[in-house]
Amino acid sequence: MEVIDKVRAKRKVVRSASTKFVNKVKSFLEDFDSQNETNQEQLFEYLLNLDAKQIKLQTLNKEVEDLLSDEELFKAEIEGSLEYQEDINELHVFSDASPKSFGAVAYLRYKISDNNFNTRFVISKSRVAPIKKITLPRLELIGAVVAARLVKHLKRIFKDINRIVLWSDSTIVLYWIKGSASKFKPFVSNRISEIQEDTDPVSWRHCSGKQNPADLLTRGITSRELINQEKWWHGPEWLKDSENLWPNLEGFESIDSETVELKSSLIVNLTITREKIIDPDKYSSLLKLLRVTAYIFRFVNALRRKDFEKGPLASEELFNTEIFWVKVTQNDFYSSEITCLKSDKPLQKDSKLLCLNPFLDDNGVLRVTGRLGKNTSLSANEKHPIILPSKSRQKEIYIRKYSENLVLRNYRYI
Numbered sequence: 001m002e003v004i005d006k007v008r009a010k011r012k013v014v015r016s017a018s019t020k021f022v023n024k025v026k027s028f029l030e031d032f033d034s035q036n037e038t039n040q041e042q043l044f045e046y047l048l049n050l051d052a053k054q055i056k057l058q059t060l061n062k063e064v065e066d067l068l069s070d071e072e073l074f075k076a077e078i079e080g081s082l083e084y085q086e087d088i089n090e091l092h093v094f095s096d097a098s099p100k101s102f103g104a105v106a107y108l109r110y111k112i113s114d115n116n117f118n119t120r121f122v123i124s125k126s127r128v129a130p131i132k133k134i135t136l137p138r139l140e141l142i143g144a145v146v147a148a149r150l151v152k153h154l155k156r157i158f159k160d161i162n163r164i165v166l167w168s169d170s171t172i173v174l175y176w177i178k179g180s181a182s183k184f185k186p187f188v189s190n191r192i193s194e195i196q197e198d199t200d201p202v203s204w205r206h207c208s209g210k211q212n213p214a215d216l217l218t219r220g221i222t223s224r225e226l227i228n229q230e231k232w233w234h235g236p237e238w239l240k241d242s243e244n245l246w247p248n249l250e251g252f253e254s255i256d257s258e259t260v261e262l263k264s265s266l267i268v269n270l271t272i273t274r275e276k277i278i279d280p281d282k283y284s285s286l287l288k289l290l291r292v293t294a295y296i297f298r299f300v301n302a303l304r305r306k307d308f309e310k311g312p313l314a315s316e317e318l319f320n321t322e323i324f325w326v327k328v329t330q331n332d333f334y335s336s337e338i339t340c341l342k343s344d345k346p347l348q349k350d351s352k353l354l355c356l357n358p359f360l361d362d363n364g365v366l367r368v369t370g371r372l373g374k375n376t377s378l379s380a381n382e383k384h385p386i387i388l389p390s391k392s393r394q395k396e397i398y399i400r401k402y403s404e405n406l407v408l409r410n411y412r413y414i
Helices: 011-029 034-048 057-068 071-075 136-157 171-177 186-198 215-219 223-227 230-234 286-305 315-333 335-342 393-408
Strands: 088-097 101-113 116-128 163-168 204-206 358-360 366-368
Touching: 088 136, 088 215, 101 136, 101 215, 116 136, 116 215, 116 230, 136 163, 136 171, 136 186, 171 186, 171 204, 286 315, 315 335, 335 358, 335 366
Parallel strands: 088 163, 163 204
Antiparallel strands: 088 101, 101 116, 358 366
């Protein structure tokens, strides 16, 4: 074959000729010799990157001669016929990858007698690894994609196959395939989705790398070695045995959590702001705030009981609404203290209420213990005052209320 007969040639002529040549050779050699395929890829890359300098014919012709020199390549034969037989009921596909290439190989398994089976090579497919370096687990996953595509193709040919089994020597790939595609990174997720669409994840099984015939595709082997490889033409020896002798792997405990490429979790802190139905800041009078709140409570209770209470507000209703607003205010400012007291735990050392020795009364209101508790002449409210924060709006309303009461009683000082 004459490849180039001139010392100098235009770049587009070289690209055109080399592309046609390499594609023809690749189509013929693809299923037999992955080592030659790697050489083709290197040659093709070299040709595409030629500049205007002189073309070294000796180097180029040597690459071509290396591809065609192995006469054993053309002596490869596949025994028998692949015409469909009724006894053929299983399809087994093995996938593998290496830093140089990835691919898959398929076999038919059929029964010849009780507990005796035979296997037959059907098809193989290999590809050279991308120039851009990617991790070996990802290459193994791409090899599994090739296997899934072979299954999809062969199911159209052997329509009555009863069972399909796929094999990989990568526990990481099996972990991916048997998991949910959505929890992995996009590269892994997209390929898992395709695999799970064309194959059943349950049908994927594990075998060792030494027993995997697809390993011959990926690590490179000469044609002479390939012809004499029984594992290549018939699969591993145990494939002819009953299923209970097949390799089995349970669990993926040894897989590194970083290797499986889980999608990064996005933690969102959602703050829910409850909009108050009643804004106490809008009311300058405590009585008005209590009355409005009491009527709302009466309305809500009426909806629950379906019995609307009419008439003026009772003193008990006003008392309950006052307790309600006191507790709301205290929870806004002293929630940690209230939580500690409810669980019978001591207050934190930095609590502003620590010196007041606070406690919760029967209504859940925060009050001061104080020294006045021993004075029998005082009422309970006077002995144990309610604690209100100095910055709260309700504190100002209470001060205004009691100021008005004292003025009405002719007190000059408050």
